[in-house]
Amino acid sequence: MSNQKKRNFQIEAFKHRVVVDPKYADKTWKILEHAIHEIYNHNASGLSFEELYRNAYNMVLHKFGEKLYMGLVNTMTSHLKEISKTIEAAQGGFFLEELNRKWNDHNKALQMIRDILMYMDRTYIPSTQKTPVHELGLNLWRDNIVHFNKIQTRLLNTLLELIHRERTGEVINRGLMRNIIKMLMDLGPSVYQEDFEKPFLEVSAEFYKGESQKFIECCDCGDYLKKAERRLNEELERVTHYLDVKSEAKITNVVEKEMIANHMLRLVHMENSGLVNMLLDDKYEDLGRMYNLFRRVPDGLPTIREVMTSHIRETGKQLVTDPEKLKDPVEFVQRLLDEKDKYDRIISSSFTNDKTFQNALNSSFEYFINLNPRSPEFISLFVDEKLRKGLKGVSEEDVETILDKVMMLFRYLQEKDVFEKYYKQHLAKRLLSGKTVSDDAERSLIVKLKTECGYQFTSKLEGMFTDMKTSQDTVQGFYASHPELGSGPTLTVQVLTTGSWPTQPSITCNLPAEMSALCEKFRSYYLGTHTGRRLSWQTNMGTADIKALFGKGQKHELNVSTYQMCVLMLFNNADRLNYKEIEQATEIPASDLKRCLQSLACVKGKNVLRKEPMSKDIGEDDAFFVNDKFTSKFYKVKIGTVVAQKESEPEKQETRQRVEEDRKPQIEAAIVRIMKSRKTLDHNNIIAEVTKQLQSRFLANPTEIKKRIESLIERDFLERDMTDRKLYRYLA
Amino acid sequence: MRKEDTVKLISAEGFEFVIHKDAAMVSQTIRNMLTSPGSFAETEHGEVTFPEISTTILEKICKYFYWNLQFASGKETEFHIEPELTLELMMAANYLHT
Numbered sequence: 170m171s172n173q174k175k176r177n178f179q180i181e182a183f184k185h186r187v188v189v190d191p192k193y194a195d196k197t198w199k200i201l202e203h204a205i206h207e208i209y210n211h212n213a214s215g216l217s218f219e220e221l222y223r224n225a226y227n228m229v230l231h232k233f234g235e236k237l238y239m240g241l242v243n244t245m246t247s248h249l250k251e252i253s254k255t256i257e258a259a260q261g262g263f264f265l266e267e268l269n270r271k272w273n274d275h276n277k278a279l280q281m282i283r284d285i286l287m288y289m290d291r292t293y294i295p296s297t298q299k300t301p302v303h304e305l306g307l308n309l310w311r312d313n314i315v316h317f318n319k320i321q322t323r324l325l326n327t328l329l330e331l332i333h334r335e336r337t338g339e340v341i342n343r344g345l346m347r348n349i350i351k352m353l354m355d356l357g358p359s360v361y362q363e364d365f366e367k368p369f370l371e372v373s374a375e376f377y378k379g380e381s382q383k384f385i386e387c388c389d390c391g392d393y394l395k396k397a398e399r400r401l402n403e404e405l406e407r408v409t410h411y412l413d414v415k416s417e418a419k420i421t422n423v424v425e426k427e428m429i430a431n432h433m434l435r436l437v438h439m440e441n442s443g444l445v446n447m448l449l450d451d452k453y454e455d456l457g458r459m460y461n462l463f464r465r466v467p468d469g470l471p472t473i474r475e476v477m478t479s480h481i482r483e484t485g486k487q488l489v490t491d492p493e494k495l496k497d498p499v500e501f502v503q504r505l506l507d508e509k510d511k512y513d514r515i516i517s518s519s520f521t522n523d524k525t526f527q528n529a530l531n532s533s534f535e536y537f538i539n540l541n542p543r544s545p546e547f548i549s550l551f552v553d554e555k556l557r558k559g560l561k562g563v564s565e566e567d568v569e570t571i572l573d574k575v576m577m578l579f580r581y582l583q584e585k586d587v588f589e590k591y592y593k594q595h596l597a598k599r600l601l602s603g604k605t606v607s608d609d610a611e612r613s614l615i616v617k618l619k620t621e622c623g624y625q626f627t628s629k630l631e632g633m634f635t636d637m638k639t640s641q642d643t644v645q646g647f648y649a650s651h652p653e654l655g656s657g658p659t660l661t662v663q664v665l666t667t668g669s670w671p672t673q674p675s676i677t678c679n680l681p682a683e684m685s686a687l688c689e690k691f692r693s694y695y696l697g698t699h700t701g702r703r704l705s706w707q708t709n710m711g712t713a714d715i716k717a718l719f720g721k722g723q724k725h726e727l728n729v730s731t732y733q734m735c736v737l738m739l740f741n742n743a744d745r746l747n748y749k750e751i752e753q754a755t756e757i758p759a760s761d762l763k764r765c766l767q768s769l770a771c772v773k774g775k776n777v778l779r780k781e782p783m784s785k786d787i788g789e790d791d792a793f794f795v796n797d798k799f800t801s802k803f804y805k806v807k808i809g810t811v812v813a814q815k816e817s818e819p820e821k822q823e824t825r826q827r828v829e830e831d832r833k834p835q836i837e838a839a840i841v842r843i844m845k846s847r848k849t850l851d852h853n854n855i856i857a858e859v860t861k862q863l864q865s866r867f868l869a870n871p872t873e874i875k876k877r878i879e880s881l882i883e884r885d886f887l888e889r890d891m892t893d894r895k896l897y898r899y900l901a
Numbered sequence: 902m903r904k905e906d907t908v909k910l911i912s913a914e915g916f917e918f919v920i921h922k923d924a925a926m927v928s929q930t931i932r933n934m935l936t937s938p939g940s941f942a943e944t945e946h947g948e949v950t951f952p953e954i955s956t957t958i959l960e961k962i963c964k965y966f967y968w969n970l971q972f973a974s975g976k977e978t979e980f981h982i983e984p985e986l987t988l989e990l991m992m993a994a995n996y997l998h999t
Binding site: 216218219222226280284287291 | 929930933934937938941942943944945949950951952953996998
């Protein structure tokens, strides 16, 4: 290979055919110019594409590109000048049509010209950085037609006029509109924006400003919103039919600003039809419309939300502070629930379940429920009422919904421990008197409380249930081991764990001999099986069923409290007893005794005792007899004790005090927990942390926290920093 | 092969090649001729005359059109070009924008 002679390759520049004829360029251009004329005159069918293409090709190859390009510009310009004259001459309504037709013609011609001049487009134009043929055609159209003085203003006015006519209800040729707008868009975004969109938006703003002013003077809020909504939809429709998609946001913005944002406050506060009235009358549709429209403008939703919040707060405040409505706690809570339901429905059906609205609703409820310090008590009473009788014949699901609703109110309470206190009391009463309707419902509520507030909150409540259950077993066991007790009075004992139950220290009264013997037997049985326990009798919480025989031989079974039973049993051995004697024999505390005697002697229809002198109140010197004339339609007579369902003032104070007392250790525990992890912390931070930790149970009072801190310092849990007195240190 | 689907290409010497439109449209120039909105003579008669392309070259071009379609559909074979045709073929390719 190496000794072979190398052949030298040389590449020579390719030589084009030399143009002989100096007039070649002019001649060729004449052919092309003629062809362009023919194309504009719709007369192209006789032309040979190949020939024209070849001519243009050769012109470019032979460096006559410049001549070709300039020739094209001049020819096209002169054609467009002609066209502009015919468009200008078009009369009135035909103006747009003529423009549209010419535009289509031009487009078609332009494409053909571009095709035959494709070689120029491909090679000459990029290398000389001239405008490509198609764009050139559009630019020339823009400069000679659309921006031609007389046409430009006429075009704009015609378009705006047509849109105005459509807004006032006339039908216009939308297809034509679409074509013309499309033309403006084809000529480049700036042409569309400058020549049409900007003035269009200005005119629209003017139009809607006037219209909204007119509407707001004569329509109520609901109607106004309907109109605004319709206008908005019309504009959206307009955009989809014949405007650029990009204009959608702009034109809706204009409508929103002119029709909604500028009149927002006036609409919301409109007398007799504003937001508050819509809320009052449950106008879901109007509210939904308002929500949807206001959502579009800045500050729209916050405005609605604020007005709604202040309205709920205001009505809620009236609700919880109206002394009339506080008389019946059940009614009171029911009202709260109704109110909540109402707004829940509004939010779900009109405000698309907007989270911020739900939060606003919750915070409003939280605000006004806690305005009334008795809310926890009332809610507990409501539950009590429902669980005692309200739930009879109600399906399980309904029970669940009611309980869920109650739980919702419960969540709003700041002083959950107060609720716990009352709930415990009420639950104890329910359990001991056996009045609870559904064990399942009770338990389900406890589970709910547990998930809401944790194990600690309900452990005692659960303890109460356990006690009830074990007591049943114990009593059964007791009777099983004492078969001789079959005859004679039946004793049912509920053994309650101290601490779990809200027991008041009470003096045990003297039970009748039969009963106390039985009680003794039970005591020895119980202590026999459970060593190391102490059993004390809570006679103030019991009930008894006793059979009584009256003067004319009518038999009745009386359902009474233990105290009442003790009093009545005294009359087995006496016909007449005065107050002092009864008090001595039973040793019932004076206030309870008076209450119990009152219910036995002074309630019409249930007065199994007769009193001398006859009066409403029990005096120290009164004497009592068996009421021989007692009659009742029923065999069983339930004699209630006169008890206030609601707590009386002093009781309330007492409960309050106990709650405060209970809070102390909790606050202290929280402080110690926090300090143990932080070691040092300043005063304000401690307060904040403690409040946060205890929030789920109650709202801790800062002064109380301060007191607790001081007490902890005294007991050497904490110390103040020597230099910074505001700083506390944890002492391990 | 229906007549509407074909196009007749005529060389400088007058030889006629009838090929598929699909194949002819591999050339951007021919594609424009056949699809241009105005009705040029070529579109109406379905034939194109190339007075500057010789029969040999046009034949080679037609072969190339079909080869190109096959290649595009995944059949990758070699396209053989005789060296003596190269130059003229390149000029025609430039003209036809292939």
